[in-house]
Each structure stands twice: as C-alpha cells, then as structure tokens.
Amino acid sequence: MIFLKLIVTNLLRHRIRSIISVAGIAFSVAAMLTVVTILQGAIGMFSGILSSDSEIIVFERNVSDLFFSNVPAAALEEISSWPSVVHADPVLFGVVSSSDHPIITCFGVTAADARIRKAVWIAGDKLDFGQHSDDVVLGERAAEFLGAKLDDHVPIGHGIFHVIGILKTANGFEDGGVFMPLSAAQSFFHKEGTSSVITIKLRNKDDAALFKTMVREKFTNLIALEDAEFTRSYSQFRILKATAWAVGGCGLLLGGFGVANTMIMSVFTRIREIAILRVNGFSGLQIAVMIFGESAAVSLVGAVFGLLTGSCLLYALKLVPALHGYVDVTLQPVVMLIVILLALITGIAGALYPAAYAMRIRAVEALRFE
Amino acid sequence: MNSSAHTKIDPRIVLRAEDVWKSYDDGAISVLKGVAFEVIEGQTVALCGPSGCGKSTLLHLFGGLDFPEQGRVSVNGAEVNRRRNLLHLLRHEVGFVFQLHNLIPDLTLEENCLIPTVAAGIDRRTAQTRIHLLAKRTGLTHRLGHRIQKLSGGERQRTALCRALMNRPKILLADEPTGSLDEQSSGAVFDLLLEIVATEGVTLVMATHDRGLAARCDRLLEMHDGRIHEPVSA
Numbered sequence: 001m002i003f004l005k006l007i008v009t010n011l012l013r014h015r016i017r018s019i020i021s022v023a024g025i026a027f028s029v030a031a032m033l034t035v036v037t038i039l040q041g042a043i044g045m046f047s048g049i050l051s052s053d054s055e056i057i058v059f060e061r062n063v064s065d066l067f068f069s070n071v072p073a074a075a076l077e078e079i080s081s082w083p084s085v086v087h088a089d090p091v092l093f094g095v096v097s098s099s100d101h102p103i104i105t106c107f108g109v110t111a112a113d114a115r116i117r118k119a120v121w122i123a124g125d126k127l128d129f130g131q132h133s134d135d136v137v138l139g140e141r142a143a144e145f146l147g148a149k150l151d152d153h154v155p156i157g158h159g160i161f162h163v164i165g166i167l168k169t170a171n172g173f174e175d176g177g178v179f180m181p182l183s184a185a186q187s188f189f190h191k192e193g194t195s196s197v198i199t200i201k202l203r204n205k206d207d208a209a210l211f212k213t214m215v216r217e218k219f220t221n222l223i224a225l226e227d228a229e230f231t232r233s234y235s236q237f238r239i240l241k242a243t244a245w246a247v248g249g250c251g252l253l254l255g256g257f258g259v260a261n262t263m264i265m266s267v268f269t270r271i272r273e274i275a276i277l278r279v280n281g282f283s284g285l286q287i288a289v290m291i292f293g294e295s296a297a298v299s300l301v302g303a304v305f306g307l308l309t310g311s312c313l314l315y316a317l318k319l320v321p322a323l324h325g326y327v328d329v330t331l332q333p334v335v336m337l338i339v340i341l342l343a344l345i346t347g348i349a350g351a352l353y354p355a356a357y358a359m360r361i362r363a364v365e366a367l368r369f370e
Numbered sequence: 371m372n373s374s375a376h377t378k379i380d381p382r383i384v385l386r387a388e389d390v391w392k393s394y395d396d397g398a399i400s401v402l403k404g405v406a407f408e409v410i411e412g413q414t415v416a417l418c419g420p421s422g423c424g425k426s427t428l429l430h431l432f433g434g435l436d437f438p439e440q441g442r443v444s445v446n447g448a449e450v451n452r453r454r455n456l457l458h459l460l461r462h463e464v465g466f467v468f469q470l471h472n473l474i475p476d477l478t479l480e481e482n483c484l485i486p487t488v489a490a491g492i493d494r495r496t497a498q499t500r501i502h503l504l505a506k507r508t509g510l511t512h513r514l515g516h517r518i519q520k521l522s523g524g525e526r527q528r529t530a531l532c533r534a535l536m537n538r539p540k541i542l543l544a545d546e547p548t549g550s551l552d553e554q555s556s557g558a559v560f561d562l563l564l565e566i567v568a569t570e571g572v573t574l575v576m577a578t579h580d581r582g583l584a585a586r587c588d589r590l591l592e593m594h595d596g597r598i599h600e601p602v603s604a
Contacts, residue, residue, distance in 0.1 A: 001494070002477075002481050002484050002485060002488045003488055005477065005481060006474075006477075009474075009476040009477065010476075012476075013476055272472070273474055276472045276473075276474065277485065277489070278460075279433070279435065279460065279466050279472075280460070280466075280485045280486045280489055280533065281457060281460045281461035281486050281489030281490055281537070282485075282489045283457050283489070286489060362435075363435050364430050364435040364436045367435075367468065367472070
C-alpha cells in the first residue's frame with residue numbers, strides 16, 4: 001500500500017508533468033487506434049466485396065494487386081462447370097477518375113452477381129442491369145458526389161454512361177463505386193476476355209480444400225484462396241496493416257520519449273528521497289519497480305484516455321459523409337489489448353534508463369550533498 | 371584497541387573498527403587515518419569532533435553506505451564489505467537517524483515510519499503494532515495520520531527515530547540527531563532518544579557537536595586528525 005502510495009504520490013507531486021506525459025501516451029494511443037481501426041475497416045470492406053455470397057476467390061498467382069490480375073474467361077467457364085460449384089462470378093476491378101474525384105472504383109460484374117442481386121436498389125430495377133453496354137449502376141455515395149440521378153448521363157473516365165440504377169450498401173467501396181456490365185468494363189479497361197477475380201460459391205464448404213487443389217492442378221497461373229486465407233495473405237493488406245501499425249508505433253514511440261523525459265526528471269529531482277529509501281532498506285530492484293510502476297501508471301492512464309479519445313474520434317469520422325462506409329467503429333478487443341500492451345511496453349521502455357540511474361544512486365553521496 | 375592485541379574477541383562487541391582509512395577526492399582529502407575502536411552491546415557512545423573530522427563517514431561505514439579503503443569495519447561480528455548482505459544490515463541490524471529528518475513530506479507520519487517495514491517485507495499487522503508502540507513511546511500517537519509538513523521540528527526528529535527503530539535494529543547510528551533543533555527541543559529529543567534506546571536495548575553511536583549531550587552517553591570518543599581518542603575522564 002505504501003509502495004503504491006509512493007508511486008502515486010510522486011505522480012501527483014508534479015501534476016502538470018504527469019498530465020503532459022499521460023496526454024502524450026493518450027494521443028499516441030488514439031492515433032494508433034484510429035489509424036489501425038480505419039485501415040482494418042477498409043480491409044474488412046474490401047474483403048466484404050470479395051466474399052459477397054462466396055467462400056473462395058480465384059485470381060492470378062503472384063500479382064501484387066488484384067487490379068493487375070487477369071483470369072481468362074476459359075477458366076471461368078471450366079470452373080463454373082465443376083459439380084462442387086454453385087456459382088462462379090467474375091469481377092473486373094478498375095479505377096477511373098472524374099473531374100472532382102481522382103479515384104472511383106469500377107466493378108465489372110454480371111447481372112447474376114450477388115452484389116447486383118442482393119443489393120438494396122434505391123432507384124432503378126435490377127432486371128435492367130446488363131442490357132446495354134453504356135449502362136451503369138452507381139453506389140449511393142457515388143451518385144451523390146457525381147451529382148447523378150436515375151437516367152442521367154454521367155462522365156466517368158473517358159466515357160459517358162447512362163445511370164440505370166442507384167444502390168444502397170453498407171460497404172464504403174461499393175457505395176462509392178460504379179457497377180458496369182462485365183463486358184462493358186472489359187472493353188472500357190481494355191481487358192477483353194478476362195476478369196480480375198472469380199468469386200466462388202461452393203455446394204459444400206468442406207470441398208474447399210479439394211477445390212483449391214483442382215485449381216492448382218488445372219490452372220498453374222491461378223490460385224484459389226478461402227476468404228479468410230486471402231485476407232491474411234494478400235500482400236496489399238499486409239502492407240497496409242504493417243503501415244498502420246508502423247505509423248501508430250511511431251506515435252507511441254514519441255509518447256514513450258515523453259514518458260522517458262518525465263521519469264528522468266522524476267528521478268533527478270528526488271535523488272535524496274531515493275537515497276533515504278535506500279538507507280531504509282529499499283533494494284535497487286524495489287527502487288526500479290517503483291520507477292517502472294510510475295511509468296506503467298502513466299502509460300495505463302494514457303492508454304485508457306487514448307482509447308476513449310480514439311473511440312470518440314472514430315465516431316466523429318463515421319459522421320463525415322465522405323467517409324461513409326469507410327470507418328468501422330467497432331473496436332476489436334484484440335486491437336485494444338495490443339494498443340494497451342504497446343503503451344505499457346513503451347512506458348516501461350521509457351523508464352529503463354531512469355530506473356537504471358535510480359538503482360545506481362549511492363545513498364552516501366546523495367545524503368552528503370543536498 | 372587493535373584487534374591484534376586480542377586473543378579472543380569479546381562476543382558482546384557489536385561494532386568494531388580496525389585501522390580504518392578513508393579519503394575523498396582520490397586521496398586528496400584524508401578523513402579517517404587508522405581509526406580503531408569497539409562498541410559493546412547496549413552502550414551509548416558519543417563521537418565528538420570538529421566538522422569534517424570523519425564522524426559521519428564512520429557512521430556511514432558502519433551502516434554499509436560506504437566502504438573503507440583500508441582496514442575493517444565489523445557489525446555484529448561480520449565485516450561490512452561488498453560481499454556482505456548489505457540489505458539485511460540496513461533492514462534489520464542498524465537504524466539511521468540524521469541531522470535532517472529526511473522524511474518524505476507527502477506521506478503521513480505513519481506512512482514514513484512504515485517504509486522500512488515495506489522494504490523488509492514485514493507484514494502490515496506486525497508493522498502497525500510496532501508503529502503504534504513506538505508512537506506511544508515517543509508521544510506521537512495523535513500525529514500518526516498527519517503529514518510531515520504539519521509536524522514541528524522536534525516531532526519530525528522523533529518520527530525519524532521511530533522510523534529508524536521500526537524493524538527492531540539493535541544498533542542505532544545517529545548523525546547529529548538534534549543538530550537542527552533549538553536547545554529546548556534538542557534536550558527533549560535527546561532525553562527521549564536515551565530513554566528509548568534503553569527500553570529497546572539498542573546500542574547507540576551518535577555523532578554530535580553538543581558536548582553537553584555527549585557527556586550523558588556511556589562513552590565519549592574524540593575525533594581529531596582522522597583518529598579517535600578516548601578521554602580518560604569519559
């Protein structure tokens with residue numbers, strides 16, 4: 001109890017310094033949480049597009065990005081004929097720009113695609129999709145930022161397209177995207193006879209392993225992955241995740257420097273007090289534990305405030321119309337745990353030198369010189 | 371006093387210095403030059419001498435806070451050096467009282483006194499019993515929950531005395547324990563100090579400038595020029 005009080009007392013003795021350290025950790029944690037959550041939300045959305053009414057995705061082996069993947073129509077035709085497959089839907093991804101929006105994602109799909117069949121149509125009729133090559137269906141947000149209504153003609157990329165429908169979807173990419181008939185998209189993006197991926201719905205999920213083996217044996221340049229597998233292994237996702245954690249980590253590192261500074265000051269300003277503790281039988285380890293306890297307390301309080309601030313920030317971002325569908329505010333317990341753990345590790349790392357210094361304080365010298 | 375003169379060491383000797391040398395600033399300031407003396411269990415010993423003569427240094431050597439360059443310092447028959455369990459020495463064998471009370475101002479009197487018990491891992495109940503006993507003996511019971519800032523100089527020094535005795539050490543090393551107090555408080559604290567060491571059966575070695583107080587101890591040792599002289603009249 002006295003040990004805890006020694007820790008708390010010292011933090012309260014220099015309130016402003018402690019608050020600044022807590023704020024440093026809190027902002028770092030909030031930044032990390034925000035960046036990681038947004039990115040995971042984005043990854044989740046992208047995965048959601050691929051796993052819409054399907055369990056497996058087939059794409060070109062060894063491509064760095066699905067936009068560069070080419071799956072030939074012949075492969076689609078053969079895979080569709082396999083008895084274990086309920087349906088195989090080709091999707092062609094493309095990116096175009098309009099005058100005000102540098103990036104608009106285009107989805108080249110067939111009328112049978114789950115994204116078209118199962119979507120909530122705000123305007124238009126899904127039976128009209130795919131009738132004409134210049135027809136497009138817009139996501140609700142895409143319609144909003146393109147200022148388009150049903151039956152309008154909108155410039156997208158180098159073409160003018162007829163809006164035959166507007167979809168409402170919770171997925172930010174789809175909501176801000178444009179759906180084209182597959183053949184039109186192939187022509188538009190000069191990828192005739194190919195799609196970026198094929199999403200597969202199996203009759204029996206247990207056949208997934210067999211299906212993947214069949215794809216590997218039949219098509220050496222293609223790879224089949226289950227949705228979860230794809231999310232884990234797709235290099236773009238891994239790069240994004242690593243970037244998010246690295247950016248967050250840098251923030252936390254800065255917070256750690258703040259804690260280190262506070263702890264160094266804390267030790268320097270009470271050398272005599274530490275000497276008194278030594279004279280009264282405190283071991284070097286007990287002194288170190290006290291210093292680490294202080295930094296851990298700062299980090300924990302900072303982490304809690306950071307989580308609260310980060311959550312508020314995420315909720316605020318969710319309300320921004322332009323980010324609709326992009327921000328998933330569901331805080332994953334694993335992410336929270338990792339963030340708290342990182343904050344703790346940062347705090348303890350920041351106290352390493354101060355603790356080592358405190359352990360080396362010689363009581364006899366500290367007591368001799370005021 | 372030299373150990374070589376003894377064929378058998380008196381088991382009652384709790385503190386022993388044998389030809390102890392100590393200097394500072396790489397030998398530029400020589401403080402102890404072959405100090406030798408012994409203290410028998412239960413004695414009260416006053417170390418007198420001018421400032422800088424090495425009184426505090428000698429106390430620090432007995433407490434294991436510093437080590438001699440030459441010679442031996444023993445406490446309870448065991449030499450105090452880097453190989454010795456110094457934590458045990460500080461936690462259970464010796465207690466320190468300084469001229470400045472050296473209490474932690476943000477803690478209460480009781481919490482300050484509990485520090486040595488926390489260091490030694492003594493259970494809370496035993497520690498509480500002990501602090502209440504010592505507080506009663508030093509007349510501080512009504513001040514237990516008070517912060518150090520609220521205490522008078524005499525009360526602070528009495529608190530420091532309680533803290534030093536918390537883990538029942540048999541040796542008390544007091545470095546000018548009344549040096550920061552006025553004459554009246556000084557006398558009162560010293561009376562208490564003598565009373566409590568007698569009650570607890572503690573050996574006291576006290577560095578002091580106050581010859582009046584020193585004269586009330588069992589022995590008076592004069593320190594001059596880095597050596598100890600024991601007046602015959604003491």
